[in-house]
Amino acid sequence: MTTVQILRSCWRARYPVYVLGLAVGMVMIWLPFKTFQDNDAWESRLRVDGVPAQAVVDELVHKRRNSNTMHLRYEFAGAQRQAEVGCWEVCLPAGSAVRIWINPDDPDDFVTDFGVLSGNRGRLQGVIGMAGLILAGTMLTAVVGRFLGRRRDRRQRDWQRQQREQRRRQFASPRPGRKRKPSRRRPTQGNLATRDKGEA
Secondary structure: OOHHHHHHHHHHHHHHHHHHHHHHHHHHHHHHHHHHHHHHHHHHHHHHHOEEEEEEEEEEEEEEOOEEEEEEEEEEOOEEEEEEEEEOOOOOOOOOEEEEEEEOOEEEEEEEOOOOEEEOOOHHHHHHHHHHHHHHHHHHHHHHHHHHHHHHHHHHHHHHHHHHHHHHHHHHOOOOOOOOOOOOOOOOHHHHHHHHHHHO
16 A cells, blocks of 8 residues: 555545534634623623622732733622732723622622623633634644545546546557558569569
8 A cells, every 4th residue: 555545545534533623623613702792691780680889909910911910809798808800901000999790699700890700701711712713724724635635636537537548549449551662672684584484
């Protein structure tokens, strides 16, 4: 078995795996969008059913680029609480007042007046979505490459078949007989005598 045949067999064996990987990647890409939609719906519900309160930015932590966090301090049911809020669009300095709506069933669950939920919600789903995008892109490239390879192989087989048929027709067709050209050599005296004896 040649190397090309081995590679083709691997392609055929892995083709279902590529399709499955593409489907998994699409689900992973869909997960962050679904999470963001759920977070938006929960934010709207907290603004209606949540308990309003006043929080204060206790500390602004700079972890890395585009990944800052605000630590809020607030009071609920006579107890002091602290929670962190992602700092993506709004980053307030320490000591700033923030209006929040708290979930009465979970005091650590709230939404701020600038529309950010407490905790680091959606970050993990965002990472999963990026991984799904890479996975889906890789699998899609493999599937497209497989499809183009099959088309190329089919065209090559058609061309080879046409060449074989053309050669077969050439060998099967009758060849015309070759006529012997008359000799242009002048007859010698010996040849003339022999011809005269034959005629006599």
